[in-house]
Amino acid sequence: MVMQSGLGRRGPAEAGRMEVLNAAATVFMERGFTATSVDDIAEVLGSTKGRIYHYYRSKADIFLDVLTLAMLDLLERIRPIAEQRDLPPDARLHAAARMHATVMMTQSARSRVAVQGTEMHLMQEAGAKQRRALQAFVDMRDEYEQYFADIVADGTRAGLFRDVAPRLAAKPILGALNWINMWYRPRPGSDIENIAEEFATFVVNGLRPTG
Amino acid sequence: MVMQSGLGRRGPAEAGRMEVLNAAATVFMERGFTATSVDDIAEVLGSTKGRIYHYYRSKADIFLDVLTLAMLDLLERIRPIAEQRDLPPDARLHAAARMHATVMMTQSARSRVAVQGTEMHLMQEAGAKQRRALQAFVDMRDEYEQYFADIVADGTRAGLFRDVAPRLAAKPILGALNWINMWYRPRPGSDIENIAEEFATFVVNGLRPTG
DNA sequence: GTCTATAATTTGATAGAC
DNA sequence: GTCTATCAAATTATAGAC
Numbered sequence: 001m002v003m004q005s006g007l008g009r010r011g012p013a014e015a016g017r018m019e020v021l022n023a024a025a026t027v028f029m030e031r032g033f034t035a036t037s038v039d040d041i042a043e044v045l046g047s048t049k050g051r052i053y054h055y056y057r058s059k060a061d062i063f064l065d066v067l068t069l070a071m072l073d074l075l076e077r078i079r080p081i082a083e084q085r086d087l088p089p090d091a092r093l094h095a096a097a098r099m100h101a102t103v104m105m106t107q108s109a110r111s112r113v114a115v116q117g118t119e120m121h122l123m124q125e126a127g128a129k130q131r132r133a134l135q136a137f138v139d140m141r142d143e144y145e146q147y148f149a150d151i152v153a154d155g156t157r158a159g160l161f162r163d164v165a166p167r168l169a170a171k172p173i174l175g176a177l178n179w180i181n182m183w184y185r186p187r188p189g190s191d192i193e194n195i196a197e198e199f200a201t202f203v204v205n206g207l208r209p210t211g
Numbered sequence: 212m213v214m215q216s217g218l219g220r221r222g223p224a225e226a227g228r229m230e231v232l233n234a235a236a237t238v239f240m241e242r243g244f245t246a247t248s249v250d251d252i253a254e255v256l257g258s259t260k261g262r263i264y265h266y267y268r269s270k271a272d273i274f275l276d277v278l279t280l281a282m283l284d285l286l287e288r289i290r291p292i293a294e295q296r297d298l299p300p301d302a303r304l305h306a307a308a309r310m311h312a313t314v315m316m317t318q319s320a321r322s323r324v325a326v327q328g329t330e331m332h333l334m335q336e337a338g339a340k341q342r343r344a345l346q347a348f349v350d351m352r353d354e355y356e357q358y359f360a361d362i363v364a365d366g367t368r369a370g371l372f373r374d375v376a377p378r379l380a381a382k383p384i385l386g387a388l389n390w391i392n393m394w395y396r397p398r399p400g401s402d403i404e405n406i407a408e409e410f411a412t413f414v415v416n417g418l419r420p421t422g
Numbered sequence: 423g424t425c426t427a428t429a430a431t432t433t434g435a436t437a438g439a440c
Numbered sequence: 441g442t443c444t445a446t447c448a449a450a451t452t453a454t455a456g457a458c
Contacts, residue, residue, distance in 0.1 A: 172388075172413045175388070175390025176382075179387070179390060199383050203417065206413040
């Protein structure tokens with residue numbers, strides 16, 4: 001029997017399963033959850049949906065796995081940055097923002113889906129298992145946001161940032177960065193490094209005291 | 212014969228038509244374009260879809276009208292701000308950002324739909340008429356973004372802002388503000404004024420020279 | 423102008439052959 | 441493990457009564 005969710009809690013992810021996941025991520029990114037049919041995913045795979053339903057119980061389960069993988073990736077990346085307590089808060093925020101912007105531009109498929117993830121009110125009719133996975137995703141998202149809020153609070157304490165509510169301050173930061181998914185499309189000449197640097201500077205300066 | 216699109220190019224919008232439009236905006240906002248069925252809209256209207264198809268030829272046409280109305284509203288609001296050339300660029304950007312943030316929080320239904328508007332790759336199979344309306348929407352969006360870019364360029368020339376590519380600089384600004392739609396939900400205690408002020412300060416400071 | 427069918431299509435998911 | 445065939449439900453849109 002094949003695991004239907006949990007992304008390898010039982011061991012390393014199988015190749016077949018990951019292929020389905022990546023194909024799905026691509027299409028979800030382009031069309032969103034509802035507008036993506038299982039046949040669309042199969043077409044990207046160059047197969048029929050029989051293959052997909054061998055690995056996954058439902059379209060929602062695939063979507064949840066894409067979300068989960070993307071958030072796990074982001075969390076893994078931000079932890080080492082948040083833990084560099086020797087770096088001043090503004091430098092830490094700069095590094096975190098740079099990382100997030102870069103992921104948005106490079107890990108396109110999965111992260112983009114995760115950012116659109118809000119679209120999931122569609123899954124209200126979901127079963128208990130799916131609701132749990134959805135809640136786990138929301139929890140991870142909150143945890144990720146909290147890393148940013150904590151850095152902001154540190155910066156305010158250090159007198160580097162204005163005195164703002166940290167949780168609220170994280171919103172325009174992540175908004176400016178997540179929005180990249182809405183307009184950025186990879187192309188030969190596009191300089192990811194420059195954009196990431198400019199956006200990181202933007203959000204750090206956004207918190208600095210006025211004049 | 213009833214006009215199928217164009218939002219009153221022939222005269223003032225009829226009441227019945229506007230009722231359909233507003234009901235649709237509400238549901239589109241909550242569920243997105245694809246996940247919204249015409250029956251869902253009818254339910255909000257307290258009628259059946261017969262009424263909707265009397266005013267509109269298709270679901271896509273309704274969606275395009277919602278998008279168009281929202282963008283027309285934003286354009287009307289930003290023009291007077293952009294034309295206040297006596298205000299210094301940073302004050303003008305602050306006012307524009309404040310306006311945009313406020314609209315995101317108050318004109319919820321329509322503006323939110325317009326912001327999600329990206330979801331419209333779904334309409335690739337659309338007819339020529341719909342493609343024209345879609346292009347008109349994209350053009351308005353670009354025009355709106357250009358107002359922000361122009362203010363940024365003014366600010367850079369005045370030495371108030373860093374030397375950034377104006378069009379690119381408009382992205383994190385509108386990203387931080389548009390993202391409000393993703394998390395803000397109206398509630399009794401929520402202070403729209405404070406949030407708008409804080410976010411406007413954030414994006415203006417984001418462009419100021421470092422240190 | 424609104425409603426009640428209903429046609430035509432799409433889609434999520436399953437069953438069973440190979 | 442993948443495919444074909446198919447079911448059942450949902451959904452867009454139309455036709456025609458009132």
